[in-house]
Amino acid sequence: MGLFITFEGIDGSGKSTQARRLARSLESRGHDVVLTREPGGSTGAEEIRELLVKGDPGRWSAETEILLFTAARRDHLEKTIKPALDAGKIVVSDRFADSTRVYQGAARGELRQLVDRLHSAVIATEPDLTFIIDMDPQIALRRGLARQSGEDRFEDLGLEFQQKLRAGFLDLARDFPDRAVIIDGNGAEDLIAQKVLTCAAGALA
Numbered sequence: 001m002g003l004f005i006t007f008e009g010i011d012g013s014g015k016s017t018q019a020r021r022l023a024r025s026l027e028s029r030g031h032d033v034v035l036t037r038e039p040g041g042s043t044g045a046e047e048i049r050e051l052l053v054k055g056d057p058g059r060w061s062a063e064t065e066i067l068l069f070t071a072a073r074r075d076h077l078e079k080t081i082k083p084a085l086d087a088g089k090i091v092v093s094d095r096f097a098d099s100t101r102v103y104q105g106a107a108r109g110e111l112r113q114l115v116d117r118l119h120s121a122v123i124a125t126e127p128d129l130t131f132i133i134d135m136d137p138q139i140a141l142r143r144g145l146a147r148q149s150g151e152d153r154f155e156d157l158g159l160e161f162q163q164k165l166r167a168g169f170l171d172l173a174r175d176f177p178d179r180a181v182i183i184d185g186n187g188a189e190d191l192i193a194q195k196v197l198t199c200a201a202g203a204l205a
């Protein structure tokens with residue numbers, strides 16, 4: 001069996017940057033690594049992603065969103081994550097189920113129960129190690145919007161929403177102490193990457 005590592009945190013906190021860097025570092029140490037992301041990470045899930053990240057913030061109800069994110073995740077799991085883990089590879093995913101727990105379950109209504117029920121029915125997989133990149137939403141929001149990716153439906157929900165998310169991720173780290181590691185996202189990229197690599201190397205030892 002391989003190792004499943006995820007990055008979580010608010011929008012613009014540096015997840016994609018750090019996921020990429022960790023994947024590269026592990027590869028250069030001779031590991032077989034699959035770098036992937038959510039929503040997306042497989043052909044079908046990338047198609048569902050388009051429905052989720054673009055358009056009006058009120059486009060979907062929270063319930064519909066949960067179903068779409070979970071459908072995308074199931075496809076990602078079947079087509080990308082499980083085959084890689086079964087082949088003994090390291091999977092590094094930029095977001096996974098914790099994002100649904102926090103974004104849909106905590107921040108948008110009291111829907112955590114529905115999230116948890118769907119998760120255990122059709123996903124039932126947890127990462128071995130989760131990096132939660134923590135930082136001030138104001139700084140993260142500025143970083144995220146500066147990218148002008150055209151995928152800002154969630155960033156457009158505003159600062160107050162991002163503050164709720166930050167608190168949600170910190171709560172989550174307390175709920176899953178065995179796998180969750182909080183990383184301060186304010187430092188220099190190199191410094192954060194070093195901390196992340198040290199921790200991942202510990203999990204591989």
Ligand code: ADP
Pocket residue numbers: 009010011012013014015016017018143144147185186187188189190192
């Ligand atoms: P996320 O995937 O969490 O949305 P990204 O990795 O895409 O975040 O980073 C958002 C923006 O911030 C990018 O433009 C990236 O280059 C920049 N960035 C990432 N890490 C840092 C850092 N430690 N310090 C300053 N800027 C950063």
Ligand code: TYD
Pocket residue numbers: 010011012013015016038039053069094095096097098099100101103104144154155
């Ligand atoms: P992502 O591309 O990771 O955005 P960013 O790089 O800005 O962090 O994710 C797209 C958006 O989807 C992001 O705002 C978070 C949201 N999201 C959820 O609301 N629930 C989920 O389960 C996932 C995976 C993402």
